[in-house]
Amino acid sequence: MVLGIESSCDETGAGVVSGGRLLGAALSSSMDEHARFGGVVPEIAARAHLHALAPCVRTAMAEADVRPSDLDAIAVTSGPGLSTALQTGVAAAKAYALAWNLPLYGVHHLAGHVAADTLEHGPPPGRSVALIVSGGHTSLLLLGDLARDPIVHLGDTRDDAAGEAFDKVARILGLGYPGGPAVDRAAREGSATAVRFPRAMLGAGFDFSFSGLKTAVARHVEAEGTRAPLADVAASFQEAVADVLTAKAVAACRAHGVDTLTIVGGVAANRRLRELAASRCAAAGLVLRVPPPRLCTDNGAMIAAVGELLVDAGAPPAGLTLATDPSAPLTRAALAPASR
Template sequence: MPVVLGIETSCDETGVGIVSDGVLLGDALATSMDEHARFGGVVPEIAARAHLHAITPMVRHALDRAGLRFGDIDAVAATAGPGLATAVQVGLAAGKAYSLSLGVPLYGVHHLAGHAAVDILDHGPLPARCVALIVSGGHTSLLLLGDLARDPVTHLGDTADDAAGEAFDKIARLLGLPYPGGPAIDRIARDGDPTAITFPRPMTGPTDPPYRFSFSGLKTAVARWVERHRDRPLPVADIAASFQEAVADTLTRKALAACHDHQADTLLLVGGVAANSRVRALAEERCRASNIRLRVPSPRLCTDNGAMIATLGDLLAAADISPDPLHLSADPSAVLHGALLHGPH
């Protein structure tokens, strides 16, 4: 089976993974998160410079952990979009360089398809049909998946404004919690009451689009509640828990509806927000009650990483999908249509 080197640089993590036949042989990850923390969010140019410094060491670390040499690599996969423009370009340029120097095929893949693929490393091949809920700092999408390497991806719904992870970051900043906001809110919410404050469940009314998301209004509702109670000590843990409950309820409610409506007996929950303890717990509870199989990768594979890109490249290579030309261009705002960023050739 081919050995695939995967490179991920869409945001602030420089991820490298090496996968063969659905098995992770080695990986490495560097993050520039601490450099962005003082700005309260990712600064694209800082991220790109960090990728430039980290990409070569991370490739070498992954190879060392796998016990492999460059000559053992049979194909290269790199995120070609979406993501921060300068960050994506660093990883794609590196992928092209390794492909050219090693004389092996290049696959320019879609970042979100990588998130869907990575669960293979924990739970084996994906089912022939499933609904995927991808929730991260930049994306909140419901997808209908078939064969991830060969079939087009059907978009059931996306977010109209803020992604779920973005909403976590903004609410954390409002509450004086550190960046990144998702883990901070998850930690403090454990000491709070999720029923203390009834925040809205956006776009869950009978006339709303069933699979579309919106978190801007929820963010505003939390901000207004905080503003109205500024004259007393804020119950930060209760606010965090109640906000987190609203997000988890909205995400899982729509995901389960999509499974029922499209006769899918498996829900795939992936992306950085899939590491949130309440989102995972509520998804497990509702899937169990509906006799739907839930697949969620381990938390370390939920956030951006090179293993997910290598796994997607492994699927493409095994399916004998035609690789990309070296003049492949990055697309920072690419819409997900399939595993390859620009589709079959």
């Protein structure tokens, strides 16, 4: 039974997982405090984590009906993310581990997103491809055993992440922040074929690029002015992103002889991405795994899920020398303690 703590950005999460099941969870978001700035302000996020962490842990444990003595370990996001936000979460996790005499595991935030799907669809397959799409990351990964094996990058974004592109296009269209849900809502009333926006790097390996697409949207809106129906622009932009993401993900599965595709991260909650992925995976004979929207965004349950995998695999805990790494590369699910 593992308590997971997440504080890498603007959401404070705690979750309790046992036997691959989510027993209790709590989430507090400071998103409204950042909205007027058009993005996350690190110091505001860190202060919000400071206030929300203990209540979230209490709520998650109460919902799970567990006491500290029932826990086997604590897992915490130690990278990547906002430096001060990570420090707040890791400091809290160390305090709980010390007070309750529990082993402490440092978890890579993106590995947490991958593990979130196990809470919905069970243990991960022995070999799979994962597409991570979020505000700061867009990557195609070749996975083995998440707790034991190295994570192989097949492709990454060369500039804007998909979620970042959604935020920037939402700002161009005056839809507000966060951009992903705002664009998705606007696109429901528009035509995905109204504007043929570019599909960057569609046939060039497994890397991604969304900066040019964002610029194309800006130029289209500037040229058309009020004649450009907002809903059509939103739907056409969203279609371009979903088209590239799903085409490359399916191609990666075929190229590496993998029959399971897992899509995770905040953008995985996007309605059109889920629809197109389901259609293309069905046509290619692939199994598609996508967690429910509540597990796509940052949460403590996904960190607890990685922690349980690490405990079951006999991985050594990081202990109280665990340090944060705001730019931690994704090579393994566990992040090591600081060198002495």
